[in-house]
Amino acid sequence: MHTRSFLLVPLITVILTGAAAAKVDLVTLPERDRVQLTIYNSADLTLVREERTLTLKKGINRLEFGWEGTLIDPTSVQLRAPKHSDHVRLLEVAFPPKIKGAAVWTVESDVNGPVPVEISFFTSGISWRAFYMGTLSGDEQTMRLQGYVRVENRSGEDYENAETRVIVGKIHLLDEIAELARRETPYGTPGYPEPRGQGLLITASDELKQKAYSQMAAAEEAADYAAATKSIVKEGMSEYFLYSIEGTESIPNGWGKRLPSFEVAAVPVENLFRFEEERYGSLAHRLIYFQNDEEHELGKEPLPDGKMKIFRDLGQDSHLSYVGEVYNKYIPMQQDLELDLGNATDVKVEPILMAEHTENYTFSNKGDITGFDRIQLWEIELQNNRNIPIRTEVWRNLSHAHWKIDNNASNKGTYEKVDVDSAKYVLDVEPNSAVRLKYTLTLYEGDCQYQR
Amino acid sequence: MKHLTSSLAITIVAILLQSGPAYARIKLVALPERENTVVRLDHPTVTLVEEERVLTLQEGVNQVDFSWNGVHVDPDSIRLAVLDHPDDVKLINVNYPPNAQALVWDIHSRSAQQERVRISYLLANIDRVVSYEMVTDKDETQLNLDSYLVLRNFSGEALTHVNFRLDYGEAFEKSIADGETKRMLFLEAPGLNIKKRLTFDAATQPWDPSKLDTNVGIPVHYEIANTPENRLGKHALWGGKVRLFQKDTLGSTIFLGEDNATYTPIGQDMKLYIGDSRDLVVTQRKLQEKQTNVRRNHRDHVILYDSLEIMQVEVANFKDRDSTITVLEPMPGEWEMIKTSHPYERKSANKVEFTIEIPAKDKVTLIYHYVRQNVRPV
Incomplete structure (x- = not known):
């Protein structure tokens, strides 16, 4: 362990039965046999589970542990002895007054000798996030998709050879773990508001870092080539999804790590330029579509939310061009993914009202106007200033539900009435060219709405 | 290291x-x-x-x-x-x-x-901007275009013998220090044809300049077609600052003005505003508004009518050279043109465009008759 302060079970004091509670004997500090991290990303929360072998004596044992300088929630610390579950029990945890960051466990044991125990607790300060790199093929028909997990350890504690698992899902917490870790009294105090401690500054000395780094490197060296490219085992749990990284990882305090999560060589993608004035304003948006399913070489797991950087492979010697960055939300299996790359600079869509007139006036029995038809001639100019063909989608949202559209016979592409007040055109446009869609919109006003 | x-x-x-x-x-x-x-x-x-x-x-x-x-x-x-x-x-x-x-x-x-x-x-903090320098001839029919690429490197990293690539054309090798800005000529296009266009927009400009104390300038633009016919059209022209000069008869140039060019795709015109002309004077007058086809309700109140209207636009050219002017006229929502003295193009439901040639030291009068239909009294 290479923390600036010691962590769990640094001292084991054996209390002589009957005698006054005095520290008489110091038992050897047990090393961690195994450590497992389960890192959440929707909250600053990591479940740490570690195995150590304690040497207990039959009867009552008192163990002192401290967490000073770490970001551990002391109320979450648990001790179990899975192999001796009927014979070893944690009877009591005492947080003595005026002592910060320390507690005394009372463990009752029927066993004399070494006992493997499992200690679990929550810590804050370890986080992970997903991010992606997408590389479009030259014709933009497929995309190489690489998913990564980036883990950061700012917990104040080094974790060596830790089994690392990350969890996707929204967790409901009453208190922030970081706040619990800062409390002067673990469960708060009755009667008056509790003063808050200072935030922790995580700094490690160079020497410490160097040592941690060397050990980490050594651990990696120990991994054989087969493990060189680690796989991540994925598993659905309740409302969560668990990603377990093969083997172990060493993440010293202060360090971050990027781990590959998955890679798909060629996800078939659809490119689309969408124009919808009410949603995007006067510029078309560039979108890339695919589905998180088998057909798209995906669908084995949900995709955690994260940023995706999109590049385009330029063909010659695999040189790249940068396209843009999008944030994509959590995508369950089978769901569509729509990557919105924002305003398109080289594709232009402009609807132009070319003419408008009214007709079919209706009158009341007093001769007043009660309704009429408003007829509008529209032309939509679509300009593709790119050197590859594109597909465009143009949404027309109408002011009310009473209307009809007559499309010009020369229009190419497809037209669809989507719902009561919107319609959609889909049209392919050749490279460096412009086309116009033409249609007549009839809006039924007043009484004319009732006559149809 | x-x-x-x-x-x-x-x-x-x-x-x-x-x-x-x-x-x-x-x-x-x-x-x-x-x-x-x-x-x-x-x-x-x-x-x-x-x-x-x-x-x-x-x-x-x-x-x-x-x-x-x-x-x-x-x-x-x-x-x-x-x-x-x-x-x-x-x-x-x-x-x-x-x-x-x-x-x-x-x-x-x-x-x-x-x-x-x-x-x-x-x-981050490394980019390129584009600027243009253009020189027109005395007649304003041809123009020499020089385009400069300005590299600005404030990335913290010195780049030595680096291949810079744009979205078209060949790569070029350059070295640029951190904090350095370098300007390079990367496109020379001499002898491009340009069109000089004066535009009167009746929706925004005063109709009767004689009633004003100051001159009313008519905005002047150059249009440069980004087409192969005009020896361009190989790639889009990036937006950037343009400085325009004109050759004088003494072998020197004068500075005409500057404008920001917008990104111009292949096949489109780069439009550059160079200033206002005071040698063309446009006076617009509405000559008639006549209600016809009046429809009434049973209480004899007017509910709908048509309006026959006549518009006159007079353009005087005080230059000693012929000029072309584009006249943009706003149109009411529902209308029909009846007759015009000059051909027009419908730009949209609310705008028509006339292109009028005016000989040197001459005056041209544009007249158009139209009907506004189904007007409701307020």
């Missing part, structure tokens, strides 16, 4: 396989130099750098430090591609040391070998 200066640095450490716990990071003597660096300036705001380095790898896991102290690198954008032996050399992990702008790659190699890798990353 220049860890103290702001620069991208790369260090290889091999882990010595000793028995026992003592492992050390060993710095190799030969630091790999950057080669074949490509800086791609095809994105409007973000610059991608690709560079190649030859790593001397030991058998087993190698640690390669990549640091960018003081350089604006986006850490999530860093990619490493193994070029020579992608099956034998694998990137296992990427580690980020604390409080450092650096990462450590764990690269596994099956044997001790030299390996070429390509490192790419997004670099």
Whole structure:
């Protein structure tokens, strides 16, 4: 362990039965046999589970542990002895007054000798996030998709050879773990508001870092080539999804790590330029579509939310061009993914009202106007200033539900009435060219709405 | 290694396989130099750098430090591609040391070998802007266009012998220091045809300049077609600041003015506003508004009518040369043209455009008759 302060079970004091509670004997500090991290990303929360072998004596044992300088929630610390579950029990945890960051466990044991125990607790300060790199093929028909997990350890504690698992899902917490870790009294105090401690500054000395780094490197060296490219085992749990990284990882305090999560060589993608004035304003948006399913070489797991950087492979010697960055939300299996790359600079869509007139006036029995038809001639100019063909989608949202559209016979592409007040055109446009869609919109006003 | 200066640095450490716990990071003597660096300036705001380095790898896991102290690198954008032996050399992990702008790659190699890798990353605070200098002839029919690429490198990194690539054309090699700005001529297009266009927009300009104390200028534009016919049209013209000059008869030039050109795709016109002309005077008058086809309700109140209207636009050219003027006329919602003295083009439901030639020292009168239909009294 290479923390600036010691962590769990640094001292084991054996209390002589009957005698006054005095520290008489110091038992050897047990090393961690195994450590497992389960890192959440929707909250600053990591479940740490570690195995150590304690040497207990039959009867009552008192163990002192401290967490000073770490970001551990002391109320979450648990001790179990899975192999001796009927014979070893944690009877009591005492947080003595005026002592910060320390507690005394009372463990009752029927066993004399070494006992493997499992200690679990929550810590804050370890986080992970997903991010992606997408590389479009030259014709933009497929995309190489690489998913990564980036883990950061700012917990104040080094974790060596830790089994690392990350969890996707929204967790409901009453208190922030970081706040619990800062409390002067673990469960708060009755009667008056509790003063808050200072935030922790995580700094490690160079020497410490160097040592941690060397050990980490050594651990990696120990991994054989087969493990060189680690796989991540994925598993659905309740409302969560668990990603377990093969083997172990060493993440010293202060360090971050990027781990590959998955890679798909060629996800078939659809490119689309969408124009919808009410949603995007006067510029078309560039979108890339695919589905998180088998057909798209995906669908084995949900995709955690994260940023995706999109590049385009330029063909010659695999040189790249940068396209843009999008944030994509959590995508369950089978769901569509729509990557919105924002305003398109080289594709232009402009609807132009070319003419408008009214007709079919209706009158009341007093001769007043009660309704009429408003007829509008529209032309939509679509300009593709790119050197590859594109597909465009143009949404027309109408002011009310009473209307009809007559499309010009020369229009190419497809037209669809989507719902009561919107319609959609889909049209392919050749490279460096412009086309116009033409249609007549009839809006039924007043009484004319009732006559149809 | 220049860890103290702001620069991208790369260090290889091999882990010595000793028995026992003592492992050390060993710095190799030969630091790999950057080669074949490509800086791609095809994105409007973000610059991608690709560079190649030859790593001397030991058998087993190698640690390669990549640091960018003081350089604006986006850490999530860093990619490493193994070029020579992608099956034998694998990137296992990427580690980020604390409080450092650096990462450590764990690269596994099956044997001790030299390996070429390509490192790419997004670099901020380096970009390009484009500016133009154009000189027209005395008649304003032809123009020489020079386009400059201005590289601005404030990325924290000096780029030496780097291939810059735009979204078209050939790459060019340049060196640019950190904090340096360099301007380069990258397009020379002499003898382009231009069209000078004066525009009167009746929706925004005063109709009767004689009633005003100041002159009313008529905006003047040059139009340059980005087409192969005009010896352009190979790629879109980027937007940027344009300075316009005109040759005078004494072999010198005068400065006509400047404008911001907008991005001009192939096949479209670059429009440059060069100022206002005071030698053309436009006077517009509505000559008639006559209600016809009046419809009433049973209480004899007017509910709908049509309005027959006549508009007159008088253009006087005080120049000693012929001029062309574009007259933009706003139109009410529901209308029909009845007759016009000059042909017009319908731009939209609310706008028509006339193009009128006016001989030197002459005057032309445009008249158009139209009907506004189905007007409701307010």
